[in-house]
Amino acid sequence: MSRPDKGRRVRRLRPQPRLQTRIIIGIGAVALSLSLGLGVATFFLVRSSLIDERESVAVSQVVANGGLVLAAVRGNGVAEAQVLASLRPHTQSSPLLYRNTQWFTASLQQSPDELPEALVKRVLDGSSAKQRFRVGGQLFLGVGVPLSETSAYFEVFSLEQLNDELATLRDTLFLTGLLATGVGLGLGAWVSRRVTRPLMAVGLVAARIADGHLETRLDTSADQDLRSLTSSFNRMADSLQARIERESRFAADVSHELRSPLTTLLTSVTVLENRRHELSEDGRQALDLLSSDVSRLEKLVADLIEVAKHDAGTAEVSWTYIAAPEIALSILRRLRVDDSLRVSASAAGATVRVDEQRLERVIVNLVENAEGHGEGLTGVALDSNEDSVFISVEDEGPGVPDTEKFEIFERFARGSNSRRRASRGGSGLGLALAAENLMAMGGTLSVQDNLPQGARFVISLPRVQP
Secondary structure (H helix, E strand, C coil): CCCCCCCCCCCCCCCCCCHHHHHHHHHHHHHHHHHHHHHHHHHHHHHHHHHHHHHHHHHHHHHHHHHHHHHHHHHHCCCHHHHHHHHHHHHCCEEEEEECCEEEECCCCCCHHHCCHHHHHHHHCCCCEEEEEEECCEEEEEEEEEEECCEEEEEEEECHHHHHHHHHHHHHHHHHHHHHHHHHHHHHHHHHHHHHHHHHHHHHHHHHHHCCCCCCCCCCCCCHHHHHHHHHHHHHHHHHHHHHHHHHHHHHHHHHHHHHHHHHHHHHHHHHHHCHHHCCHHHHHHHHHHHHHHHHHHHHHHHHHHHHHHHHCCCCCCCEEEEHHHHHHHHHHHCCCHHHEEECHHHCCCEEEECHHHHHHHHHHHHHHHHHHCCCEEEEEEEECCCEEEEEEEECCCCCCHHHCCHHHCCCCCCHHHHCCHHHCCCCCHHHHHHHHHHHCCCEEEEEECCCCCEEEEEEEEEECC
């Protein structure tokens, strides 16, 4: 876990939905908007057209029938009700006649009292008129024409069939809109997969490169439209691999070159230690300082060589199946702290598959870390569940701040507590190498608070069947 450089302003972006989700929602919203807009426009256009046509036909029919009624009543002296009855079979409406202050009708289905007063008044004033109105929840169209100063002819048309047709049209458009939206969502899902598939491939390849598989590359022939992207990504990966390999070779070469003068220094220190009694007090103090620094230099070179092996991918793993309590006790016995081991009942029969030398280096590093930086080792606990075995190394030091619980596993990183103990400070590679060794064995290393005081470094290893 890396921290931003001091002084650098980091722009934090708010979390966004997945790209696939945004594409699907976007296309679905467009499909919904289009289907809704077209549906509403279509409904109102068709409704207006049907109503206008129906009213136009009704007006024409009333004008024609009104002329027939007037001629029949005046010329032949036929009774008004009889004239109206003769019109009903082909009018598909209810005819009404107002003449000399009296109403005449050929049917009891429509009463003159149900006609709107405004419609009747306007027609009696000498103007043709039409008006839609409701009676008993049903919609009707009333059309009237004046016949003379004292008479007028009306017809009432039912619009319920037209209403049913419009309701059917409305439901059809609604279902069509839902279908169009569903098709849009399906299309969005298909398009999103097509769009994000190359990005997912880039993400997978980048993840493998981050895990150490530096030779992984994108297939440049997969999609011609993305050839520029894949080629640029592969060139970047080639450059990164070359740089890492160059730095790894440099670290390995420097470490190996340091071995010869380091061996000479160790031999010289050994000779001086054998003749320590011949040195003055100042000479013996200088010898102690030299011996301490040469030992630290020897450990640093050994750590650098191991780092170079990890980076180059040449570190070998020698697998062994062994009981977890057995190997933990063996390592702690060599460190002479085996009396600090606590084994839970669940871990008593647990078996692990490990590299014994690597695991020993990890535990030795943690025990030395507890002694050197954690105010002393307080215990080593062995526990397990169905999947993992846990080895906890506990100390009673000041603990690790939350802001450093990931940083301390980086190379050359030193916790704030270690920096305050310059005389005890190490190279900053111990915990990083411990984590990398555990990763090579399929395990992990983490740090927790050891309440009420101290830190607990927890090794997690896969549990296997014996």
